[in-house]
Amino acid sequence: MNDGSEDDLIFSKIQQNYSKVKILTHEKNRGKGQALKTGFNFILTNKTNIKGVATIDSDGQHKVVDLKKLEHHFMKHMNDLIIGSRNFGKDVPLRSKVGNIVTNQLVNLLTGIKVSDTQTGLRIVPIKYIKQLITFSSNRYEFEFDMLLATKKAGINIREVPIQTVYLDNNATSHFRVIADSLSIYSRFFKFAFSGMGSFLIDIVCFYIFIYLMVGKSGNAILLATIIARLCSAIFNYIMNKKFVFSTSNSQPLIKYVVLMLSQMLISGLLTTLLTHLARQMYETGWITLIKIIVDSFLFLISYQIQKHIVFKKVVRSNAA
Structure with a gap:
């Protein structure tokens, strides 16, 4: 595959010495991935028994x-x-x-x-x-x-x-290219981390404010604060992941995302409440927030897998070839 190379001497020698070799050419460099896809598409079109x-x-x-x-x-x-x-x-x-x-x-x-x-x-x-x-x-x-x-x-x-x-x-x-290509390879993870960190900060700030206002006034303060804070951060997280992280054209991820968000929110609230009780820190706003950060850090990794493989799963058409 000649991916826009300015020096075609090697390709000329290959063609002269190996007449059965098929050389595919891009007029300008389009990247290794596109070069592979061009070759794959040629195989699918011309070599049906491969x-x-x-x-x-x-x-x-x-x-x-x-x-x-x-x-x-x-x-x-x-x-x-x-x-x-x-x-x-x-x-x-x-x-x-x-x-x-x-x-x-x-x-x-x-x-x-x-x-x-x-x-x-x-x-x-x-x-x-x-x-x-x-x-x-x-x-x-x-x-x-x-x-x-x-x-x-x-x-x-x-x-x-x-x-x-x-x-x-x-x-x-x-x-x-060490910097450019490394960033390209890791971009999906970086964007998900940015999206997660942004919504995480929104969630934690809102949680701290609401727990500060409600602690001692309600036996369900942690769960209520978790619900309110998660609703505040969910809109940001959904838009970021759908548009910039997974770039899906699937029009039906919203329901799946809501189910995931509600499940994650409930688990976060219950685990935070349980661990706060065990640590005997039910009235310490700072400790409660720290425990929630630890709980949500573990849920973050699980959430990535669910969003990638279920919520924002790309639809692969069977007639793509």
């Missing part, structure tokens, strides 16, 4: 022998996503090591998907998953990241195959 598609980076990081290892595993598991996982030892460039460690831990924390190499470009993708991948909106390095994140929703298992770790000239040939 069971899976292999992807491999062109910067010399992957070996043919490792591709054959992945092919061997794919022949036994043709419905799974097979990825080549590198071992990030002391000889790996720092930016590559740090980027993979951070991404791996983030994926594990927020999705429960345990993958040791989230940024590997050596993969074999089953044809049934490719039909969904070409509908993804991501076009650059985040596309491969989204490919992993969406496996659970698509019912795709991930199988890791150990491969060699090769970096030429300290990975100088990589086109990965």
